Amino acid sequence: MLVSGCVSTATGPPAPAPDLQLLSAATLDLPQGCEAGQGAVYRTAFTVQPDGHVTHVASATGAGCVQDALRRWVSTFRYQPVGKEVPAVIDWMNVTASRGG
Numbered sequence: 506m507l508v509s510g511c512v513s514t515a516t517g518p519p520a521p522a523p524d525l526q527l528l529s530a531a532t533l534d535l536p537q538g539c540e541a542g543q544g545a546v547y548r549t550a551f552t553v554q555p556d557g558h559v560t561h562v563a564s565a566t567g568a569g570c571v572q573d574a575l576r577r578w579v580s581t582f583r584y585q586p587v588g589k590e591v592p593a594v595i596d597w598m599n600v601t602a603s604r605g606g
Contacts, residue, residue, distance in 0.1 A: 523587045525553055531581035533597075539570035541599035549575045553591045557584040565594070 541547070548565040549572070559582045564572035575597055 523589070523591060525587065525591060525593060526585040527582060528557065528585055529581075529583045531578060533574060533578040535574050536570055539574065541571050545571075545598065547571055547575055547597045548594055549579050549597070550592070550594045551579050551582075553582075553584050553587055553593055555586060555588050555590065557586045559583075 535541070546566070550561075550563050550565050551559050552561040554560055559580055562576045562579050564576060566572060575595075579595065
């Protein structure tokens, strides 16, 4: 018996990721004495699961108390179900300004 076939691959661009709609998140709490670097941007990568919960939370900017707090915070995110795994990142920067004035 002879079996033959062919395989083709799609040549178009990949399908766009679904829009992520954040439903809930805890408050970001930096521990006492934990200071974010002035002007530093902290990147945290994660995966939104089909049911909307977050897994695989990782700091792309190294280790430290700010990164630990951001990983804990991002782990509390809950999104509208998306039907498939969606990789995502957030960038966080501490911005301070005086009130009034």
